Amino acid sequence: MTVLEARDLTKLYGDHLALDRLNIAVAAGETLCLLGANGAGKTTTLNLFLGFTAPTSGQALVSGHDVAADPAAARAALGYVAEVVSLYPSLSGAENLAFFAQLAGQAPRATQRDAILDRLRFPASAIARPAGDYSKGMRQKLGLAIALMKGAKAILLDEPLSGLDPAAANDLVAVLRETAAGGTALLVSTHDIFRAKDVATRIGIMRHGRLVDTVDPGALSGPELESLYLTHMAERAA
Ligand SMILES: Nc1ncnc2c1ncn2[C@@H]1O[C@H](COP(=O)(O)OP(=O)(O)OP(=O)(O)O)[C@@H](O)[C@H]1O
Known part of the structure; x- marks a missing residue:
């Protein structure tokens, strides 16, 4: 399709x-x-x-x-992962995900979020850390997670x-x-x-x-x- x-x-x-x-x-x-x-x-x-x-x-x-x-x-x-994924640096990865999910009109459950992060091999220990500390690879993965949580085709x-x-x-x-x-x-x-x-x-x-x-x-x-x-x-x- x-x-x-x-x-x-x-x-x-x-x-x-x-x-x-x-x-x-x-x-x-x-x-x-x-x-x-x-x-x-x-x-x-x-x-x-x-x-x-x-x-x-x-x-x-x-x-x-x-x-x-x-x-x-x-x-x-649609989901979009820019060359430099814009995240709120003082918010944690989890807070960024929740914010962007809300912006897309979604209220995903924590289990769904964790399954997506797991699939993307996002280090579980990092999700509570401020996004400002993330490497480029982690930012890209969070960008992908935002798109997947939105259910982008x-x-x-x-x-x-x-x-x-x-x-x-x-x-x-x-x-x-x-x-x-x-x-x-x-x-x-x-x-x-x-x-x-x-x-x-x-x-x-x-x-x-x-x-x-x-x-x-x-x-x-x-x-x-x-x-x-x-x-x-x-x-x-x-
Ligand atoms: N807003 C704009 N106003 C005028 N010209 C533009 C604009 N955006 C892109 N262009 C021109 O259109 C052409 C295509 O640009 P585009 O950014 O799509 O290329 P690209 O393949 O993505 O290049 P790069 O790898 O450098 O990002 C270029 O000649 C560029 O200068």
Whole structure:
């Protein structure tokens, strides 16, 4: 079942074409990684699904709801994990979770919360500590927990693995794979070819606002994917 869909999604900033007729579909249980250099249009794509900016033409749909036409319904089905997850630093992880759950109109039980934290391998001893002390990996996990507690059908993640040490990145990759396997659709923006291969069920290569290729990560080795990516980056814009 398709959860996220872009139909000829296009965004102009002034006369600059940031996104050019993007067509993607992400089903429940899938992870699509958008891979591309700075300025390729990855964040613009996420922002259009989130309704942070309006498309110039085309549609972004979440669980069948057009984001521009019915932003509340689309947003209700979406979770978002920003590159830097905003938390209240003086509140504990538990208090942050309770606050954001309330904001989303949810009142999850402690058992449900604990099951989600357990699944995300969030250290139980840390949940009562102020969120200001959390590492980036812990903040990402709390961001995921907020999305899962909300019951999001799709979660968008902007550069979730950048700035993580290798152990924390490996751990988060495993957590993201398990989250998708649980039936959530994930759309991830990244610069990191090798991590994209680890986490994705499909990789979309973007350049200058266009999706120039879609790759099955299982069909290519890491070096082959890198070589394909570099070939696309070297091609002159059409
Ligand atoms: N609010 C804005 N106003 C004008 N131009 C913008 C705006 N947001 C993005 N752009 C431009 O649109 C293009 C796509 O940017 P976008 O942030 O989507 O790329 P990206 O692939 O996410 O890059 P990065 O990896 O650096 O985050 C870039 O040329 C960028 O300068």
